[in-house]
Amino acid sequence: MGGLIRNRHEAIGIKQAIRFEWMQKAANLLLAGLDAKTIRQELHEFLSERKGNGSEGERSDQTRTFAVNNLMKIWVSPDPELIPFRDAQLAFLRENPSMALAVHWGMISAVYPFWFNVARQTGRLLALQDQVTQTQIINRLKEQYGDRQTVSRYARFVIRSFVAWGALKDSETKGCYEKAAQVEITEPDLAILMVESALLATPEAKGTLGLLLNNPAFFPFQLPVMSGDVVSRGRDRIEVVRYGLDDELLKLKGE
Incomplete structure (x- = not known):
């Protein structure tokens, strides 16, 4: 179990922006009682009709696969030690659909601590200043994960996800963000x-x-x-x- 946990904390794993409605779709398919294989097919179909982050056409198959793999890992087949937590989250979501944003935030944080760490650095900066830049967030992450190119690239996907979820707002300056209403x-x-x-x-x-x-x-x-x-x-x-x-x-x- 220790090995699994250590790997989860060291991995980055999020290889493209994850949209909130995709998380909703994955959770709803699970709540509907479908099996993993069917959910994977449904997610592929669902995402094939949507242009996730406006990426160019020839990459869409690969980015779709990344997104489906992320969604499956978050909700449908998380690491074994996360299943009791996932089940509790799902039960809460079933009864309180209006609280979905917080439920999905908690779920993705547990499965991909990289998301949690990008959020932590973003939140720390926003506690000190009204606006935060992508560069500031990435520089802080590099102190934690090392100066890997994947850190900058994948952190950008997570930051774009924060904006897509309504947790951050784009400011007038490109690559600069403001806090949304809590x-x-x-x-x-x-x-x-x-x-x-x-x-x-x-x-x-x-x-x-x-x-x-x-x-x-x-x-x-x-x-x-x-x-x-x-x-x-x-x-x-x-x-x-x-x-x-x-x-x-x-x-x-x-x-």
């Missing part, structure tokens, strides 16, 4: 799922409750203030360890 999360169950996604996206799989709720990777959202008691009651996969007077450490059970 989505308020009032459902404790959803907030706990988001905290769990942050734990799954972090190699150490632990963090203090305050820092998890205020993680800059959740910059498009406003999470509620919660106690460790609420978290431990609501989720049997998270262990709450108290230390000091008011600090609570959360970690994934079995880590």
Whole structure:
């Protein structure tokens, strides 16, 4: 299991912009009870009718395959250790379709921690300034992942995805972005799922409750203030360890 987790955190994996409606389609096919093979076919058909990121025609087959592979990995066949989390996310989505943005954000963050890390660097920069540039985000990612060309290329896909999801807005200057209005999360169950996604996206799989709720990777959202008691009651996969007077450490059970 350790090997799987380490690979997931080191991989970049997102090879093209992922649109929100594609995530919705994948989740809806899964909710409809279809099997993996059928879902893959349906996604290919769905994406063949759509020009994802306006890429040139001859690349569309390859980019479509990348997109379908990403969607399958996120919702349909994630790593085995992510399946209980996926099932909980799916159950929440079934009951609360209006909260889809946060559900998909948490799911893609857990499966592809690279998304979570691009979001974290974006959120950190937006906490300091009103606008953020692609270059600033990529420079910070290079400190974490090394100066690989794939880092810049794939980070651009993730940033374009943030814009497509409405989490960031294009500014008048090309390659420069502004924060969009935050989505308020009032459902404790959803907030706990988001905290769990942050734990799954972090190699150490632990963090203090305050820092998890205020993680800059959740910059498009406003999470509620919660106690460790609420978290431990609501989720049997998270262990709450108290230390000091008011600090609570959360970690994934079995880590």
